[in-house]
Amino acid sequence: xxxxxxxxxxxxxxxxxxxxxxxxxxxxxxxxxxxxxxxxxxxxxxxxxxxxxxxxxxxxxxxxxxxxxxxxxxxxxxxxxxxxxxxxxxxxxxxxxxxxxxxxxxxxxxxxxxxxxxxxxxxxxxxxxxxxxxxxxxxxxxxxxxxxxxxxxxxxxxxxxxxxxxxxxxx
Amino acid sequence: xxxxxxxxxxxxxxxxxxxxxxxxxxxxxxxxxxxxxxxxxxxxxxxxxxxxxxxxxxxxxxxxxxxxxxxxxxxxxxxxxxxxxxxxxxxxxxxxxxxxxxxxxxxxxxxxxxxxxxxxxxxxxxxxxxxxxxxxxxxxxxxxxxxxxxxxxxxxxxxxxxxxxxxxxxxxxxxxxxxxxxxxxxxxxxxxxxxxxxxxxxxxxxxxxxxxxxxxxxxxxxxxxxxxxxxxxxxxxxxxxxxxxxxxxxxxxxxxxxxxxxxxxxxxxxxxxxxxxxxxxxxxxxxxxxxxxxxxxxxxxxxxxxxxxxxxxxxxxxxxxxxxxxxxxxxxxxxxxxxxxxxxxxxxxxxxxxxxxxxxxxxxxxxxxxxxxxxxxxxxxxxxxxxxxxxxxxxxxxxxxxxxxxxxxxxxxxxxxxxxxxxxxxxxxxxxxxxxxxxxxxxxxxxxxxxxxxxxxxxxxxxxxxxxxxxxxxxxxxxxxxxxxxxxxxxxxxxxxxxxxxxxxxxxxxxxxxxxxxxxxxxxxxxxxxxxxxxxxxxxxxxxxxxxxxxxxxxxxxxxxxxxxxxxxxxxxxxxxxxxxxxxxxxxxxxxxxxxxxxxxxxxxxxxxxxxxxxxxxxxxxxxxxxxxxxxxxxxxxxxxxxxxxxxxxxxxxxxxxxxxxxxxxxxxxxxxxxxxxxxxxxxxxxxxxxxxxxxxxxxxxxxxxxxxxxxxxxxxxxxxxxxxxxxxxxxxxxxxxxxxxxxxxxxx
Numbered sequence: 078x079x080x081x082x083x084x085x086x087x088x089x090x091x092x093x094x095x096x097x098x099x100x101x102x103x104x105x106x107x108x109x110x111x112x113x114x115x116x117x118x119x120x121x122x123x124x125x126x127x128x129x130x131x132x133x134x135x136x137x138x139x140x141x142x143x144x145x146x147x148x149x150x151x152x153x154x155x156x157x158x159x160x161x162x163x164x165x166x167x168x169x170x171x172x173x174x175x176x177x178x179x180x181x182x183x184x185x186x187x188x189x190x191x192x193x194x195x196x197x198x199x200x201x202x203x204x205x206x207x208x209x210x211x212x213x214x215x216x217x218x219x220x221x222x223x224x225x226x227x228x229x230x231x232x233x234x235x236x237x238x239x240x241x242x243x244x245x246x247x248x
Numbered sequence: 249x250x251x252x253x254x255x256x257x258x259x260x261x262x263x264x265x266x267x268x269x270x271x272x273x274x275x276x277x278x279x280x281x282x283x284x285x286x287x288x289x290x291x292x293x294x295x296x297x298x299x300x301x302x303x304x305x306x307x308x309x310x311x312x313x314x315x316x317x318x319x320x321x322x323x324x325x326x327x328x329x330x331x332x333x334x335x336x337x338x339x340x341x342x343x344x345x346x347x348x349x350x351x352x353x354x355x356x357x358x359x360x361x362x363x364x365x366x367x368x369x370x371x372x373x374x375x376x377x378x379x380x381x382x383x384x385x386x387x388x389x390x391x392x393x394x395x396x397x398x399x400x401x402x403x404x405x406x407x408x409x410x411x412x413x414x415x416x417x418x419x420x421x422x423x424x425x426x427x428x429x430x431x432x433x434x435x436x437x438x439x440x441x442x443x444x445x446x447x448x449x450x451x452x453x454x455x456x457x458x459x460x461x462x463x464x465x466x467x468x469x470x471x472x473x474x475x476x477x478x479x480x481x482x483x484x485x486x487x488x489x490x491x492x493x494x495x496x497x498x499x500x501x502x503x504x505x506x507x508x509x510x511x512x513x514x515x516x517x518x519x520x521x522x523x524x525x526x527x528x529x530x531x532x533x534x535x536x537x538x539x540x541x542x543x544x545x546x547x548x549x550x551x552x553x554x555x556x557x558x559x560x561x562x563x564x565x566x567x568x569x570x571x572x573x574x575x576x577x578x579x580x581x582x583x584x585x586x587x588x589x590x591x592x593x594x595x596x597x598x599x600x601x602x603x604x605x606x607x608x609x610x611x612x613x614x615x616x617x618x619x620x621x622x623x624x625x626x627x628x629x630x631x632x633x634x635x636x637x638x639x640x641x642x643x644x645x646x647x648x649x650x651x652x653x654x655x656x657x658x659x660x661x662x663x664x665x666x667x668x669x670x671x672x673x674x675x676x677x678x679x680x681x682x683x684x685x686x687x688x689x690x691x692x693x694x695x696x697x698x699x700x701x702x703x704x705x706x707x708x709x710x711x712x713x714x715x716x717x718x719x720x721x722x723x724x725x726x727x728x729x730x731x732x733x734x735x736x737x738x739x740x741x742x743x744x745x746x747x748x749x750x751x752x753x754x755x756x757x758x759x760x761x762x763x764x765x766x767x768x769x770x771x772x773x774x775x776x777x778x779x780x781x782x783x784x785x786x787x788x789x790x791x792x793x794x795x796x797x798x799x800x801x802x803x804x805x806x807x808x809x810x811x812x813x814x815x816x817x818x819x820x821x822x823x824x825x826x827x828x829x830x831x832x833x834x835x836x837x838x839x840x841x842x843x844x845x846x847x848x849x850x851x852x853x854x855x856x857x858x859x860x861x862x863x864x865x866x867x868x869x870x871x872x873x874x875x876x877x878x879x880x881x882x883x884x885x886x887x888x889x890x891x892x893x894x895x896x897x898x899x900x901x902x903x904x905x906x907x908x909x910x911x912x913x914x915x916x917x918x919x920x921x922x923x924x925x926x927x928x929x930x931x932x933x934x935x936x937x938x939x940x941x942x943x944x945x946x947x948x949x950x951x952x953x954x955x956x957x958x959x960x961x962x963x964x965x966x967x968x969x970x971x972x973x974x975x976x977x978x979x980x981x982x983x984x985x986x987x988x989x990x991x992x993x994x995x996x997x
Contacts, residue, residue, distance in 0.1 A: 181339055211335060213342065240342075
């Protein structure tokens, strides 16, 4: 629970925000809904406590894609939908070399930033149109573009396909 | 001896075939292995799955963590704690879901206990769901129950993990073993392929070596063959040279024997000498025939005996052959008939001498064996083949005899040989000759009586015959005086032969100058002019061909003098002459056929037969080649006609005496240099000669007289005149003798 900001300051801040571009030096807007992703580390834009916190709405606002893929975790083909990691990195102004992706069960995997930017990797939060629950391996699931590049379909990539993502640290 | 012919072995049998087969099989094996490997690749791709061991491990871990959290929570959890527990519960459920719904083909399916364990875990999912759904109102007992549930799940998952790991390692080892075996198989296949290749290369090398050996063998063989050919050639040459020498050596004395016999035949011999001479002559001729036949036979055995290719007249040829055969026959009762088909061409191209030889052989045989009957010779022409059939009605020949007839030295019946004589080589030689000409000679046996020998040769029609040197039908063995006396240079080293030829030539009325070797001949040719030169080939000091070459290199008329070779060599004289770069008019071989020699001389000198009664000395352009004859027979006969035998005889006798005297005075006057005396003496000589039939001497005398009168140099050497006078005297003397011997015949004119 955060301390409530005095109303006038909030007004000024909102007014300032509305008249300036959302990117560059402006900090990220604070999340309004439940925070499902926290990005920390070598980033430019934060929205409180030196980290960038995102709720579902903020993530949905980012550019993303739908990946109609066969995965080893589901018997049938499925459509995963979510923001592109590249867009996310741009949103936070990440300038590290790799991403440390942490899951709810403390599982950790590393993705090189180059890979995150060059491939259309998404942080899927929807499965077949429905929001991804924790039980369904949500809220966020790293989905590589298997539909774009079948050669990604191997065990090494599977081990980087983190589900039940809690946080990303840009190193 | 039969040699079995092996069927040629196909190229693909034997070691090469085996190796090829091996290589083919190995290639198939390698291809199969490749296919297998590619298949395996696909299998591997298909086997890319999420790691089941990891999933089992995570589940186990989550269950354990949740149990831990439950114990920390306490009997009554707060709302926050409930939220957190629910989150963790979701995580656990997600793992449990995954275990039940994910695809874990290899690992979980290949272990026996795994499906049961999996089922145990998945069956607890609804219980866990329920428990967490009621968590906010859970009692202590509920929590304890949840804990127990989780503990049970944990035990299953722990075992699952261990089993999964075991199976996984097993599969790993299996995979590795499969790949290793595949690699081994491939390696073995590659080794075998390499071995096969090595085998093929080895075979190739062996083949190449064999080829090289074969080549070497071939070249050695060809070298051997070349050597053998050279040896054969050398042997042949040696044989030819031997034949030449032998022929010369054998024929030279034979020439003398026969010639002397002929000369003796001229004299009238009383019995029993005439009979002795007849036997001598006959035996000599038989010996000559035998020698000729043997040498001919030997020569024809050579690989390439040369045949002539000149135009000839077949009718004349057969007629003359028949004449000769008839002349040689012993019995008068045999009849010899000739029938020439009208379509036989007038002139043909071939070797007339050899054809004549064959004809003569066949006809002589027929006459010999059918002495009392009739022999018919038929000559016909069909399809550019000349066919001659010699049919006789004599004793005939049985088929068995016919078999052996053509073999050398057999005459059918051995008794016949003794009875009829002959060499037994005739038919063999005849057949060989005919075969050489490209024809056939054989005997026709299907006749009731007698035999028919026939031969057929392919001949080309000749455009014209040209001058032929065929002898005329035989008259007397030694012909009478020549139509036109000639100056002849005779070069012959052998004394007897030289004497013989000179005698005969002089009998014919020719003026003969003798030389004993080529050098003398050359010398004489330079000093005097001759109509004809008769040259022997083998002479000491300078041989015939050298002498001819030198003479033909001289300036003036000497070089143009026609040369006739008189040689006993059997080698082709044309070839000899051509080889030495000289041209000869003709060749007469020894022993000399006098008719042939006579005709040859006439032809060579280019003298046409003079019609009777002509006085050749009247010709004003008496050049060196148109010298008048020594004796004018016609004029002398006129004398006889006018004065009768006795008076003419006395006249001529005195003429002979006076001839010597006048000739001596001419010589004296010339020696004194007294032109006037010379002129008078020559004039006197001339008159006498003209009167008494010595035209040549007369012509000479005239020349001397005219030159002496005009004061010019004398064209005729006085020695020549003198010797000419001597010759004239001799000729007259001979004429007298002849006149005395056969007085009646002379009037025939």
